[in-house]
Amino acid sequence: MLNYLSSPKFLRSALPAASLLLLLAAIFYIQPRAMSQFGMNLMLQYAVPIALATIAQMFIITVNDLDLSIGPFVGLTASIGATLLATNPVLGVLALIACIAAYAGLGALIYWRNLPSIVVTLGMSFVWLGIAVLVLPSPGGTAPGWVKAIMSFKIPGIPFPIVAAAIIALVVHFALMRSSYGAVLRGAGGNPKAIARAGWSLLKIKMVMYAAAGLFGVLAGLSLIGLTSAADAHIADRYTLYAIAGVILGGGEFVGGRVSPTGAVLGALTLTLTGSFLIFLKISPDWQIGAQGGVLIIVLALRALINRREASA
Amino acid sequence: MSTMTASFKNLSQKPWIWSYLGMIVVWLATVVFTKGQGGGAIITAGLSFATFTVIVGIGQMFVISTGPGNVDLSIPANIALSGAVATKVMDGSNDMLLVGFLVAMGCGLAVGIFNYALIRILKIPPIIATLSASFLVLSTAIAYGRGLKIKPPTMLADFTTWQIYGIPILAVFVAGLAIVMSVVLHRTVYGRSVLAIGQNMRAAWLAGINVERVRFATYVLSAMLASLCGLLLSGFSGGASLNMGEEYLLASIAVVVIGGTSVAGGKANVPGIWGAALFMFLLVTMLNTFGASAGIRLIMTGLIIVTVITMAGGDEQQS
Numbered sequence: 001m002l003n004y005l006s007s008p009k010f011l012r013s014a015l016p017a018a019s020l021l022l023l024l025a026a027i028f029y030i031q032p033r034a035m036s037q038f039g040m041n042l043m044l045q046y047a048v049p050i051a052l053a054t055i056a057q058m059f060i061i062t063v064n065d066l067d068l069s070i071g072p073f074v075g076l077t078a079s080i081g082a083t084l085l086a087t088n089p090v091l092g093v094l095a096l097i098a099c100i101a102a103y104a105g106l107g108a109l110i111y112w113r114n115l116p117s118i119v120v121t122l123g124m125s126f127v128w129l130g131i132a133v134l135v136l137p138s139p140g141g142t143a144p145g146w147v148k149a150i151m152s153f154k155i156p157g158i159p160f161p162i163v164a165a166a167i168i169a170l171v172v173h174f175a176l177m178r179s180s181y182g183a184v185l186r187g188a189g190g191n192p193k194a195i196a197r198a199g200w201s202l203l204k205i206k207m208v209m210y211a212a213a214g215l216f217g218v219l220a221g222l223s224l225i226g227l228t229s230a231a232d233a234h235i236a237d238r239y240t241l242y243a244i245a246g247v248i249l250g251g252g253e254f255v256g257g258r259v260s261p262t263g264a265v266l267g268a269l270t271l272t273l274t275g276s277f278l279i280f281l282k283i284s285p286d287w288q289i290g291a292q293g294g295v296l297i298i299v300l301a302l303r304a305l306i307n308r309r310e311a312s313a
Numbered sequence: 314m315s316t317m318t319a320s321f322k323n324l325s326q327k328p329w330i331w332s333y334l335g336m337i338v339v340w341l342a343t344v345v346f347t348k349g350q351g352g353g354a355i356i357t358a359g360l361s362f363a364t365f366t367v368i369v370g371i372g373q374m375f376v377i378s379t380g381p382g383n384v385d386l387s388i389p390a391n392i393a394l395s396g397a398v399a400t401k402v403m404d405g406s407n408d409m410l411l412v413g414f415l416v417a418m419g420c421g422l423a424v425g426i427f428n429y430a431l432i433r434i435l436k437i438p439p440i441i442a443t444l445s446a447s448f449l450v451l452s453t454a455i456a457y458g459r460g461l462k463i464k465p466p467t468m469l470a471d472f473t474t475w476q477i478y479g480i481p482i483l484a485v486f487v488a489g490l491a492i493v494m495s496v497v498l499h500r501t502v503y504g505r506s507v508l509a510i511g512q513n514m515r516a517a518w519l520a521g522i523n524v525e526r527v528r529f530a531t532y533v534l535s536a537m538l539a540s541l542c543g544l545l546l547s548g549f550s551g552g553a554s555l556n557m558g559e560e561y562l563l564a565s566i567a568v569v570v571i572g573g574t575s576v577a578g579g580k581a582n583v584p585g586i587w588g589a590a591l592f593m594f595l596l597v598t599m600l601n602t603f604g605a606s607a608g609i610r611l612i613m614t615g616l617i618i619v620t621v622i623t624m625a626g627g628d629e630q631q632s
Contacts, residue, residue, distance in 0.1 A: 066440060113623055116576045118384065118440065122563050123618030130611030137608075244444060254438050286459060290452025296445045297431065304435045 008310035012303060016250045016266040019299055023273050031280045037159050043276040044161035044269065045227055048151070049074070051165050051268035052220035053239045054246030055172055056213040058264045061247055062176070062189045062257050063209045065110065065117035069125035070217055071240035073099070075233050076132040077221025082141030082231035085222075089144070100214035107210025111203050125240070132233035139232035143225040151226030164223075165265050172261035185209060189257025241289075245296050246271050251303070270295065329573040329585030336592040343599040353479055355598055360484040361474075363590035365549070366564045367487050368542040370572070370586040371494050372535030373565040376439075379531055380511045380578035386443040387428055388539045388565050390451035392558030395420040395543030397458030400465060400553040407468045414544060421540030424450055425533030432532070433525065439532075458555055469548035483545065488587070495583035507531060511578030563618070567593060571621045 004010055027043070028035045034043060053074055060067040077099055085092030106124065110117050153160055176182040187195045188205040196202050220239070225231050249270050250263030274292050278285065340359075344352040369388050376385045395417040403413035424446065431442035464470070475482040498504035506527045509517040518524045542561070547553035570576060571592065572585025596617065600610045 109619075109623065115622055116381070119566060119570055119576060119622045120619055122566060123615045123622070126563065126611045126615030126618070128615075130608045130613075130615065132608075133611060134606070134608035241444065241448070244441070245448075248441060254441065284456065286456040287452050289448045290456075293445050293448025293452065296448065297435070300431075300435045300437055300441070300445070304437075307436070 008306045011306045012251060013260070013263075015299065015302060015306070016260070016263040016270070019249065019295070020266050020270045020273070023270055023277060023295075027273065027277050027280055030277075034276070034280070037157065040159035041161065044159060044165075044272060046224075047161045047269050047272040048164045048168075049220045049224040049227070049236075050239065050242050050246065050272055051168055051265045052216050052223060053236070053243040054250070054264045054268040055168060055261060056216035056220065057243035058172075058247045058250075058252055058259050058261065059176075059209045059213040059216070060117070061252055061254060062186055062259050063206055064189050064255050064257070065121075066244070066254070067121045067213060068118055068240055069121040069128055070213070070243050071237045072125045072128040072132065072233075073103075073214075073217045074220045074224065074236035074239050075231075076128040076135070077218045078225045078231040078235050079132040079136040079141065079221075079233055081147065081222045081225045082143050083136055085147075086142050086144045096218050099218060100211055103214025103217070104207040104211035107206040107208075108203060110210075111206040129233060136231060136233055139230065139235075141225075141231050143222075143229045143231070147222050147226040148229055151223055165269060169262045169265040176259075176261055186257040186259070189255070189259075238289075241292075242268070242271055245292060248296060249299050329582050329588055332571050332573065332585050332588030332592050335571075336588055336595055339592060339595045339599050343595065343602050346599075346602055355595065357476065357479045357481065359591050359594045359598070361481045361549075362594050363587065364481065364484045364487045365542050365546055366561065366568055366590040366593065367491060367586050368545070369535075369539050369561050369565040370568040370590060371491065371583065372538035374569045374572075374574050374581050374583070374586060375494075375498075375507055375531045376535045377566075377569050377574060377576060378507050378511045378578055378581040379528055380514055381576070383439045383528075383531075383578065384443070384566065385428070385532065385535045385539075386440060386562065387424060387447035387450055387536070389558035389560075389562045390447035390454060391421065391424045391536055391539040392543035392546065392561060393458070393553070393555050394424070394450050394454035395540035396547035396553035396557060397454050397461055397555065399544045400463050400547050401458070401461060403463075403466050403469070405464050405466055407466045410466050410468055413466070413469075417540045417544040418537055420543075421537035422533060424540070425536030426529075428536060429529045429532040432528075443532075455555055458553060461553060464552055465548040469544075470551065473545050473549040483549075491583050491587060498581055498583060503527065503530060508579050508581065511575075511580070513579075564590075564593065567618050570618070570625065573625070576622070576625075 033039060053070055057067055057070055077096060080092060080095050080099070084095050106120065109115065110120055155163055176185065184195060184200055185205055185208065188200070188202055192202055195205070221236070224236060228235070246267040247259070247264050249267030250260055250265070251267075252259040252264060271292055274295055275288050278288055278291055283291075340352070340355065343355060369392070373385055373388065376383050398420055399413040399417040402416045403409040428439075428443050428446050431437065431446055432439050435442065473483050498507070506517065506522045509520065509522060510524055510527055514524060539561075543553070543558065546557055550557060568586050568589035571589035572587075573582040574580065574585065593614070597610060597614065600613055605613070
């Protein structure tokens with residue numbers, strides 16, 4: 001038992017949860033009043049859109065790509081959600097479906113021409129932002145009532161963000177980690193040639209993964225305006241960084257299809273809490289991204305240590 | 314006739330040609346639209362603004378040339394930090410200009426070493442390393458430079474905006490820098506090592522190249538060029554601002570790609586960076602002249618980059 005608990009494999013998979021618990025413990029120690037349903041709701045409410053964006057990024061990372069446009073994309077879907085979707089639901093839904101289709105198309109293009117995803121997505125980040133500015137030139141709009149209703153849903157006793165995060169993690173876990181097609185999708189990141197030889201279409205796999213990322217980007221945008229009730233084209237610019245950091249904190253690797261949906265959601269929660277932690281420590285918000293970078297580097301360093309032990313064992 | 318087709322073929326094999334052609338087409342379209350007015354002024358402005366993109370683009374080019382996965386995402390944060398620190402140290406005094414320059418270069422050196430240390434010690438991809446580093450660097454810049462309202466030394470401001478017959482002198486210097494870096498790339502052991510590593514890291518290592526030392530030098534070079542850009546930019550725009558580096562993330566990568574450098578590594582092109590930087594600036598100018606809204610300008614910029622990378626292509630798809 002003890003042997004298992006100190007094995008590199010266990011340590012690596014326990015790292016995301018451990019860092020989250022450590023951070024929570026530190027917050028409760030500094031500010032015991034945070035340990036209430038209200039406190040948790042307040043600290044974690046933005047964890048839901050960040051977790052969804054992180055899952056979107058995770059899908060892309062699974063097939064060895066990186067999406068530098070997820071932030072502006074979430075901003076675009078938020079802008080559509082707060083304008084078209086509220087005034088003309090049919091058109092709004094169509095526009096959001098078109099967004100997902102565009103993502104699938106990007107996946108196809110990147111596969112077809114074997115393009116570097118970071119250059120393509122960096123370019124697309126401007127396109128998303130541009131469309132968002134056209135849809136919503138100045139901050140405003142209103143979120144549809146049903147979106148707000150979902151996001152302000154209250155379950156007695158348990159903070160809503162935690163329930164939502166658990167649902168997201170479970171759904172994606174079963175789809176990607178437990179289903180047979182999920183194994184094929186991850187395999188396309190691990191050994192694309194083997195998957196192609198086995199008769200699977202890599203083109204289709206890329207498109208499925210990019211479409212899945214687009215879907216979660218849409219969900220992230222909608223959940224975000226459910227919280228803020230208005231939107232802005234730039235509302236989610238930072239989500240690109242959050243999403244990458246969330247996947248890393250959650251133990252995802254950048255090559256080889258080694259990802260963890262549960263870890264990614266935990267990573268997103270950790271990242272969200274870092275902000276609250278600084279506020280409780282009365283440290284200027286100037287250091288917020290710095291602290292997130294710091295947490296990132298510490299977790300990566302711990303993982304490097306574990307890996308080194310594994311290599312020498 | 315055959316020599317003509319041969320020379321044309323020769324020409325079309327030089328990938329940087331396209332960025333210059335694009336630049337000329339865009340400029341002509343603008344000038345035709347304005348009926349010849351302001352054609353010269355546009356070039357002057359183009360040279361002024363492209364200069365900064367070229368400086369960071371050269372650094373990014375060396376990094377990208379060392380192979381797939383190598384990219385420096387810390388450039389914007391580094392520009393912000395170096396600009397802020399140098400401006401504060403110089404405090405508007407011409408006497409402190411050299412000190413400010415050295416301090417900015419020191420910032421670059423530190424960021425470059427930090428980037429490389431993360432890549433090497435944590436064994437993480439450069440994208441993640443430079444991204445994590447940029448979080449810390451940007452935060453430092455924000456905390457350090459908040460509310461910074463110091464004018465740059467007059468000598469720095471004058472130098473960066475100095476023009477003779479409509480030609481920005483800074484652009485001339487940076488053209489010189491580009492030539493030097495082109496020589497470094499093609500004629501020195503270091504430059505050739507960069508390309509060799511980009512083509513095949515293992516082969517380069519077996520051939521006796523000190524791969525890690527070359528990569529270290531490359532990340533430091535990129536960071537120091539970003540710092541130089543930060544210093545000059547703070548002089549050019551009348552003071553350092555924290556978001557002045559923002560646009561240079563996309564711009565630095567875009568000019569490298571549009572300029573004909575292979576994103577797969579091992580093939581680099583310095584003149585193309587100048588062409589691409591001018592093309593990008595003139596494109597935005599053209600859209601402005603046509604009266605396009607901010608949204609359209611953003612969409613067009615993005616689409617052009619995606620189109621160029623699609624046409625340039627990655628490696629052939631292995632099936």
